Amino acid sequence: MRKSVLLLAAGMLLGTSVVAQAQEYTFGIVPQQSSKKLARLWGPILKQLSEETGLTIKFATAKDIPTFEKRLAAGEYDFSYMNPYHFTVYNQSPGYIALAKQRNKEIKGIIVVKKDSEYETLKDLDGKTLAFPSPAAFAATILSQAELNKQDIEFSPKYVSSHDSVYLSVARGLLPAGGGIVRTFNNIDPAVRDKLKIFWTSDGFTPHAFAAHPEVPEQDRELVANALAGLEGSDSGVELLKSLNFKGIQSAEDKDWDDVRKLQITALDD
Numbered sequence: 225m226r227k228s229v230l231l232l233a234a235g236m237l238l239g240t241s242v243v244a245q246a247q248e249y250t251f252g253i254v255p256q257q258s259s260k261k262l263a264r265l266w267g268p269i270l271k272q273l274s275e276e277t278g279l280t281i282k283f284a285t286a287k288d289i290p291t292f293e294k295r296l297a298a299g300e301y302d303f304s305y306m307n308p309y310h311f312t313v314y315n316q317s318p319g320y321i322a323l324a325k326q327r328n329k330e331i332k333g334i335i336v337v338k339k340d341s342e343y344e345t346l347k348d349l350d351g352k353t354l355a356f357p358s359p360a361a362f363a364a365t366i367l368s369q370a371e372l373n374k375q376d377i378e379f380s381p382k383y384v385s386s387h388d389s390v391y392l393s394v395a396r397g398l399l400p401a402g403g404g405i406v407r408t409f410n411n412i413d414p415a416v417r418d419k420l421k422i423f424w425t426s427d428g429f430t431p432h433a434f435a436a437h438p439e440v441p442e443q444d445r446e447l448v449a450n451a452l453a454g455l456e457g458s459d460s461g462v463e464l465l466k467s468l469n470f471k472g473i474q475s476a477e478d479k480d481w482d483d484v485r486k487l488q489i490t491a492l493d494d
Contacts, residue, residue, distance in 0.1 A: 248280040249279060249302035251270055251281050253283065253304070254306050255285045255287070255288060256386055259287070262283075266283055273452070276447075279448070289360065289386075290360075296310060301437065303323075303437070304433075308363075311435060315481070322477055323436055324452045324476050325430065326473060327456075327472035331362070332428050333371075334422045334424065335402065336394055337394065338397065338400075339420055346372065346377055347377060349400065352401065353400075354400070355393045355403070357387050362484070363405045363426060365381075369403070384402075387404045387408040387412075388408070391420060394420060456472040
């Protein structure tokens with residue numbers, strides 16, 4: 225992490241070789257989907273960021289969200305795309321700094337059921353085992369479970385490691401319902417999505433944070449923030465954003481997540 229890589233520039237200048245130095249950084253993506261799928265979606269974006277900034281930015285993730293959380297807590301990622309609750313926690317320690325967020329977007333939790341199910345209200349899920357990606361997944365788990373608890377609905381959570389796993393579990397009839405978010409629901413295999421319907425949607429909150437470790441130099445943080453915001457300025461960048469179901473990315477400040485802080489979530493306090 226935060227290491228310099230020496231690149232030898234082939235060429236001669238007055239009989240001497242030229243050595244250029246490029247900074248290498250990791251960019252950790254929250255594992256809402258499989259590592260393979262995330263690499264396919266985010267790899268081209270990080271490649272373009274590298275080209276735009278002159279930095280070497282490498283894709284990274286984790287096998288599941290709890291492992292991702294441990295790595296954030298340890299400050300293992302130089303840059304990261306993390307859920308809103310994660311940002312409020314890891315902004316405090318180790319001190320991740322907000323760079324950007326999805327433009328004109330609020331994150332909303334959803335509960336999905338099979339399209340042909342006979343459930344009519346959330347009360348019909350009383351006593352069921354329901355799928356969630358992880359205990360501290362902000363919208364998919366925390367907001368969804370808060371609504372179930374608010375309505376005094378008894379349920380047993382089954383944590384299945386990713387949003388895609390939630391959708392697959394419900395589509396295959398393994399579990400009657402599960403929590404997710406609108407963006408990942410829209411981004412799953414259409415063959416899976418066509419078997420499901422959104423049964424409930426939460427209020428909206430500030431979306432996922434693009435953030436940087438405090439040890440990343442300010443000039444490099446600014447380079448990455450500007451490159452993220454500039455993606456929608458080119459045809460290639462617009463296509464990359466579309467692959468994530470993003471319309472754009474805008475700059476952000478730590479205080480933008482005060483709406484999440486006001487919820488006083490304690491899922492990661494231990």
